[in-house]
Amino acid sequence: MTAERSDAIESVRTAFDDHLARADETAAVALVLDLLARGVSAEDVLLDLIAPAQAAVGERWVANEWSVAQEHAATHVSNRAVAALAAVTVVPDPPLGSVAVACPDGEWHTLPAHIVAEVLRLRGFGVRFLGAGVPTAHLISYLHQNGSDLIALSCMLAVRLPRMYRTIEACRLARVPVLAGGAGFGPDGIWARTLGADLYARTAVDAADLLAEQWPPPLTGAPALDHLADGEYAQLVGRRGDLLRHLVDHLHRCFPPMRRCADERHEAAVEDLGFLVDFLAAGVFVDDPRVFTDFLVFLADVLAPRGVPPAGLDLVVRALCEPLSDLPRTLTHLAAGRGRLERAGHTWTDA
Numbered sequence: 467m468t469a470e471r472s473d474a475i476e477s478v479r480t481a482f483d484d485h486l487a488r489a490d491e492t493a494a495v496a497l498v499l500d501l502l503a504r505g506v507s508a509e510d511v512l513l514d515l516i517a518p519a520q521a522a523v524g525e526r527w528v529a530n531e532w533s534v535a536q537e538h539a540a541t542h543v544s545n546r547a548v549a550a551l552a553a554v555t556v557v558p559d560p561p562l563g564s565v566a567v568a569c570p571d572g573e574w575h576t577l578p579a580h581i582v583a584e585v586l587r588l589r590g591f592g593v594r595f596l597g598a599g600v601p602t603a604h605l606i607s608y609l610h611q612n613g614s615d616l617i618a619l620s621c622m623l624a625v626r627l628p629r630m631y632r633t634i635e636a637c638r639l640a641r642v643p644v645l646a647g648g649a650g651f652g653p654d655g656i657w658a659r660t661l662g663a664d665l666y667a668r669t670a671v672d673a674a675d676l677l678a679e680q681w682p683p684p685l686t687g688a689p690a691l692d693h694l695a696d697g698e699y700a701q702l703v704g705r706r707g708d709l710l711r712h713l714v715d716h717l718h719r720c721f722p723p724m725r726r727c728a729d730e731r732h733e734a735a736v737e738d739l740g741f742l743v744d745f746l747a748a749g750v751f752v753d754d755p756r757v758f759t760d761f762l763v764f765l766a767d768v769l770a771p772r773g774v775p776p777a778g779l780d781l782v783v784r785a786l787c788e789p790l791s792d793l794p795r796t797l798t799h800l801a802a803g804r805g806r807l808e809r810a811g812h813t814w815t816d817a
């Protein structure tokens with residue numbers, strides 16, 4: 467991008483943020499179309515305006531400045547801006563090849579995948595965007611019905627890695643190559659390779675460049691999951707209900723904010739505890755404690771502005787050690803979690 471075009475984007479960023487904050491889709495769409503008219507490429511608008519503005523939307527939710535409703539309204543406007551760019555840009559015909567882009571079951575972060583779909587379409591691929599939460603069985607039927615040359619799978623939540631593995635395996639059996647992407651695949655996409663994805667790209671533009679070099683895409687991915695032979699992941703999944711009950715009881719006894727929780731907040735707390743156990747299991751699945759430690763840091767950032775002491779997380783991690791004492795690999799993840807909380811200053815001290 468030239469300096470002039472980068473300045474053009476920079477000069478409208480505050481206005482675009484403001485349109486998202488007021489959920490003003492007409493103004494947001496007019497703004498992005500005006501940028502195109504001024505010679506900024508659709509790709510630059512997607513990657514350098516809409517993507518960072520959307521990341522800021524999520525950060526406002528984390529900081530408790532915005533409710534989930536405000537976040538959803540703003541996300542809708544971002545999606546409309548992406549769609550508006552799509553409607554006015556001309557793409558080559560016939561397409562270079564056909565790509566399906568999907569978020570697997572349980573994944574709601576649709577905007578990153580939507581941007582990937584749009585950039586690939588701009589670069590000349592025939593793209594079908596399947597959106598959020600596509601169950602694996604339906605995805606496979608769809609691929610057979612529509613004959614895609616490649617499936618691009620987006621994972622923004624590392625907790626979905628075990629489910630993502632089942633999807634990748636199913637695509638492999640269907641002989642459809644998988645391109646993986648999204649922050650949920652970890653630093654440099656390390657867990658995409660663990661799960662056996664054929665290709666990984668960090669951004670939409672990297673994906674388009676990679677496919678331009680490697681088309682037709684290879685079917686060479688191989689999972690590296692031998693550590694699952696110890697059965698610890700299966701144990702964690704099987705004990706999930708008991709672990710949750712144990713944690714809720716423990717927090718009721720030892721963590722005063724849990725006792726004081728109103729109904730709605732109590733439900734959210736139980737949901738967070740469920741996520742915590744699931745992130746632990748996902749880390750054990752790919753054999754990397756960073757899945758768990760990164761989630762603890764995120765949760766600490768969510769809890770603090772909502773008046774819940776993040777040191778409560780240390781109490782939770784400690785409470786998990788006893789019922790999981792027979793799972794040595796899991797214990798190393800819990801120890802890493804405690805270490806990470808300690809470094810962040812979130813250590814629980816018993817009264």
Ligand code: B12
Nearest residue numbers: 517524574575576578618620623624647648669670673764
């Ligand atoms: C906005 C947001 C939300 C919104 C989502 C709205 C929506 N409909 O999209 C809401 C508030 C709903 C939300 C909810 C949650 N979120 Co959230 N969210 C974010 C946030 C702030 C921005 C995501 C985004 O849109 N970024 C903008 C995109 C466009 O930028 P980008 O990532 O650079 O995009 C590129 C790459 O991702 C890549 N890419 C993406 N997919 C693919 C696919 C392929 C094939 C390729 C090649 C490339 C590729 O290409 C994109 C374009 O270049 C991120 C943090 C962040 N800064 O990214 C957290 C984040 C993803 N969320 C997180 C979490 C934990 C959650 C919740 C579990 C929180 C909770 N307790 O409820 C829920 C789970 C919801 C669910 N079931 O999916 C964590 C995930 C942590 C982890 N390690 O797994 C993150 C990373 C925040 C954090 N700092 O920890 N979230």
